[in-house]
Amino acid sequence: MIEEIFVFVYAIIVILFVGLNIRKGSFIVEPTKLLFLVIILSILATMVLYLRGVDLYLAIKSIAKIVAGGIMFAGTLPMILAGIGLFRFGDEFGPNIFYVRNHIVGVIDAVASLVMIFAGLLIFRLDLVAVGFFFFVLIPFCGNALANAYYYSYQRRLRE
Amino acid sequence: MTDILALAELTFFWGAFTFMIATAFAGLCAIRLALKGEAVTSLMGVSALTTAAGVSLYLIQILFEIEFARDTAIALLVLGAVGTIIFARLFRMEEGK
Numbered sequence: 001m002i003e004e005i006f007v008f009v010y011a012i013i014v015i016l017f018v019g020l021n022i023r024k025g026s027f028i029v030e031p032t033k034l035l036f037l038v039i040i041l042s043i044l045a046t047m048v049l050y051l052r053g054v055d056l057y058l059a060i061k062s063i064a065k066i067v068a069g070g071i072m073f074a075g076t077l078p079m080i081l082a083g084i085g086l087f088r089f090g091d092e093f094g095p096n097i098f099y100v101r102n103h104i105v106g107v108i109d110a111v112a113s114l115v116m117i118f119a120g121l122l123i124f125r126l127d128l129v130a131v132g133f134f135f136f137v138l139i140p141f142c143g144n145a146l147a148n149a150y151y152y153s154y155q156r157r158l159r160e
Numbered sequence: 161m162t163d164i165l166a167l168a169e170l171t172f173f174w175g176a177f178t179f180m181i182a183t184a185f186a187g188l189c190a191i192r193l194a195l196k197g198e199a200v201t202s203l204m205g206v207s208a209l210t211t212a213a214g215v216s217l218y219l220i221q222i223l224f225e226i227e228f229a230r231d232t233a234i235a236l237l238v239l240g241a242v243g244t245i246i247f248a249r250l251f252r253m254e255e256g257k
Contacts, residue, residue: 010171101193142245145245146244
């Protein structure tokens with residue numbers, strides 16, 4: 001029972017933190033400082049577990065897996081908000097709403113690839129990291145190609 | 161000793177499961193985008209759908225050890241992105257050029 005309560009509280013804290021960042025429109029804690037803080041906390045937790053008699057490899061693996069779960073909880077809210085955004089911005093906003101949707105799809109792609117990269121690193125799955133990185137490299141080209149295609153097809157329709 | 165590993169497994173499972181639900185929601189919105197609008201908008205929706213499906217399948221492979229899901233996910237992610245770029249180039253070109 002205590003494990004479920006921990007997971008619930010952990011998920012709420014992570015999702016609330018991400019939600020506050022989105023609500024503010026900028027980072028509450030700078031990403032470099034946040035990364036440093038997470039690494040320090042992870043090392044401290046690993047040391048505490050090791051001093052309490054847990055095997056070192058098991059402790060590192062467990063803490064890394066908990067952080068990977070946190071990264072996935074953090075990716076949940078942007079994904080849902082991007083889906084709501086795709087619903088929200090319909091055709092009534094004019095022809096240029098395509099670029100807004102393109103940005104939202106870019107958010108979906110970026111969140112998916114970043115979650116794949118960081119979760120893959122933390123659970124020691126290098127195939128996941130490789131695919132995520134390949135996808136992360138291809139995202140800007142996709143967005144650019146789509147926006148380019150829409151721009152030229154729209155100009156063509158205006159001429160006709 | 162096994163408590164911390166069980167806690168980590170549970171946290172990862174629920175994290176991946178929640179992320180899969182969010183991805184499925186984004187995928188449904190992408191289907192809606194793909195079924196309405198013009199050709200380039202549909203292409204964008206299908207691109208987002210392949211992303212959502214690929215990530216979900218990869219997480220399914222990690223959680224439930226289903227090996228073919230990984231191959232399908234890699235194919236979806238790679239071919240989805242590459243196919244989007246190619247079809248966008250085709251849409252960009254005018255007829256006869």
